[in-house]
Amino acid sequence: MRSLDRLISNLKRLPGIGPKQAERISLHLLRRPPEETRELVASLEEARRNIRFCRECHYLSEEPLCDICRDGAREPHTICVVEQPGDLVAVEKSRSYRGLYHVLHGTLSPLEGVAPKDIRAESLLERLKRSDGRIREVVLAMDPDMEGEATALYLAQQLRSYPVKVTKIARGIPLGADLDYLDEGTLTSAFEGRREF
Numbered sequence: 001m002r003s004l005d006r007l008i009s010n011l012k013r014l015p016g017i018g019p020k021q022a023e024r025i026s027l028h029l030l031r032r033p034p035e036e037t038r039e040l041v042a043s044l045e046e047a048r049r050n051i052r053f054c055r056e057c058h059y060l061s062e063e064p065l066c067d068i069c070r071d072g073a074r075e076p077h078t079i080c081v082v083e084q085p086g087d088l089v090a091v092e093k094s095r096s097y098r099g100l101y102h103v104l105h106g107t108l109s110p111l112e113g114v115a116p117k118d119i120r121a122e123s124l125l126e127r128l129k130r131s132d133g134r135i136r137e138v139v140l141a142m143d144p145d146m147e148g149e150a151t152a153l154y155l156a157q158q159l160r161s162y163p164v165k166v167t168k169i170a171r172g173i174p175l176g177a178d179l180d181y182l183d184e185g186t187l188t189s190a191f192e193g194r195r196e197f
């Protein structure tokens with residue numbers, strides 16, 4: 001069945017969805033009333049239309065500034081740098097951090113040809129320039145893999161000429177782990193044990 005195959009192959013591209021799950025979801029959707037499919041498609045389109053990147057930290061937002069950047073109750077002197085929006089969500093869930101963020105949307109990878117200009121690194125430095133000394137600490141919270149290490153090293157070097165303390169979350173994190181798959185306790189101790197770079 002051509003349309004079923006097409007649906008399954010589109011679902012298979014989603015993270016965490018294998019061929020089996022794609023098939024199960026497809027058959028489930030086809031069993032449900034048509035309004036449910038319409039609502040699903042409409043919510044997807046609405047999210048695509050309305051959600052952009054925060055102009056300050058590059059997290060997802062429906063406004064020019066995201067909820068976190070607009071939240072006056074956040075600790076305004078610290079920026080935590082993460083690779084992806086999902087990492088920010090994981091850190092927020094762990095409740096181990098109350099400062100601001102910067103989302104890079106990638107990591108440096110010489111092997112795959114990802115250079116500093118391909119991630120949102122420059123805008124972090126511009127943010128620090130604009131902040132006029134308000135930012136006192138930058139916490140590097142990259143995944144503990146080769147790309148994450150290379151990215152942290154690059155940022156630490158770039159940040160050397162700024163009057164900020166640069167720290168890195170602690171090594172309690174298993175090597176090769178994804179930040180957004182870690183349990184809250186591990187993330188909390190990683191933040192508490194952060195060290196100067």
Ligand SMILES: [Zn+2]
Binds near residue numbers: 068070
């Ligand atoms: Zn923001």
